[in-house]
Amino acid sequence: MSATARSTLFEKLWRQHLVKELPGGVALIAIDRVFLHERTGSIALKSLREAGRPILDPSRVFCTMDHIVDTLPGRGDETRMPGGKAFIVETREAARAAGIHLFDVRDADQGIVHVISPELGIVLPGTTIVCPDSHTCTQGAMGAFAWGIGSTEAEHALATGCLRLSKPKTMRVRFEGRLAPGVTAKDLSLLMISRFGSAGGNGFALEYAGSAVAALDIEARLTLCNMATEFSAVTGFIAPDDKTFAYLKGRRFVPRGAEWERAVAAWRDLRTDEGAVFDAEHVIDVGDLAPMISWGTSPQHAISISEPVPMQAASGASAEAYARAIEYMDVKPGAPLKGLKIDAAFVGSCTNSRLSDLRRAAALLKGQHVAPGVRAICVPGSTSVKRHAEAEGLDKIFKNAGFEWRESGCSMCFFAGGESFGPHERVVSSTNRNFESRQGPETRTHIASPETVVASAIAGQIADARELAS
């Protein structure tokens, strides 16, 4: 093979979807799947309809109710978010009028977009998939080019079947080594972002590789790719392998019979060729990695659970940003996070709400109880995840331990004017963003793995799950 024929996976995905090169370094890239939700997809549908622009191929467009929909048991269209019901009703009407697939509030396949898309086999290896949602990169774990866009770009994809893109640079991050027990994909994400900064992936399409990634199961790979947007990367993705194909086989929207065989044969070529060159490459040894947790107000403000809060010089933050984060979070430079009293614990979100997440959390919770005064909530990522978890009895473990057990949705990953954790409340959360006021006005969020969330809920303070397990 000549040097020029060696391609990265991203280059293969790009070429396969290249409709036309346009002047100015822009390419028309074919979009295989568009996903919408009631928060931002609703506006795209409404705006298209007002402009009299039809959707090019409604059969390849999917819509779910996840962002605003209530997650309290027995929910309907009413939500705690003021005005929220209108988003749900308008999205439903617009989706029906447009003839797209809709996973409605009471649908057995409803759930968070980035949980249900792989679960239903909507995202497939080698697809381009976009959604007006920044965490669309999650779906790159299936070997897809998946990325978040704005609502106007969603209109463009719906109307034309394409997007106009400048080709991003390529980056590979190789995680090498064997993860210690209790260390997860979430910890890999936080390690990478804390090491290279929240803009470390800016301008890049990011391929995750290495022995630690190969060893991850599919749901963990989804967790890893989920936070590529927190790294400011255009997307994050992982070459598909036998695990990917086994995960997908037989799912609702996946090809069947001879077409499945043909698809898998094509998907086997979706990998970076030996010797292909990336614009940037990092190798991270993860054999010694401990669980990670955020101390500040950006995902880059993350440390190992056994480390103290860094001093400013070592924090990677400017003096002003550091002081602001320390004050907002009410943490002490040089002091450990472990042992800090917490008010709430949240297991959920497109990052960590899949069945394997709930299983690992439940294994730690079994026979334990949440500490007095801690509000603990578990929100399964999809109605299907909830159903399977209940079939295994996980709901009982959560409930017996003092957790609320919810309907699926994005829920309290962000505050939309309805439910919140409250001012100055300290929350350990399996979500992806610890921004100021993200989970509620002046709420203090520490992001970490579900294991760390559960261990902290039991202890009533930030805790190391490995100590609980032993």
Next chain:
Amino acid sequence: MQAFNRLTAVTAPLIRANIDTDAIIPSREMKTVSKTGLADGLFAGWRYTHIGGREPNPEFVLNQAAYAGTQALLGGDNFGCGSSREHAVWALAEYGIRAIIAPSFAPIFHSNCVRNGVLPVKLPAVDIAAIAAWVADDPQQNRVSFDLPAQVVRANDQTYHFDLASEPKEMLLEGLDAIDLTQKHAAAIRAFHQADKFARPWIYDIGGP
């Protein structure tokens, strides 16, 4: 879309790294299925004294008389990170912000700016700090000039060149609608789909009951 050509603007410094779209417009301020009615919610968490209220926080730069009529912002690294919500740019534009200078922009936010007639200007942090210091002396007098055709920003007798790819530049200059532009290539798109249906039929044969 509103075109952008040249602008001389009162320019407010908001130089923090990682100003996220939750900060630009909190989720609670996105109250209806609409691209408008968002300006009041711009920077709501910082701009008002309490959540949900509308009493101006005098400490916040856009509330200060010296910065009345602000049409441009000076930002920090990774501006517009976080949620893809285009409401952030709609709120900025509705408030009157037409240009933002930052050392780097989050990719979705950058694209949303271009689609809505807001000029994203990438300059090194050191230049932004220099502009901010000059502006602060007298924000109403020391206005920053943006010249998109020449791809320069002028402040304090200094000229700063910025890079912008030719397509976003043209879109901003002409106020072009991307869908209209792309639909000129409808034949190429049809041809692609026809060939691709043979190569990757599973993309188009959507299964599922």
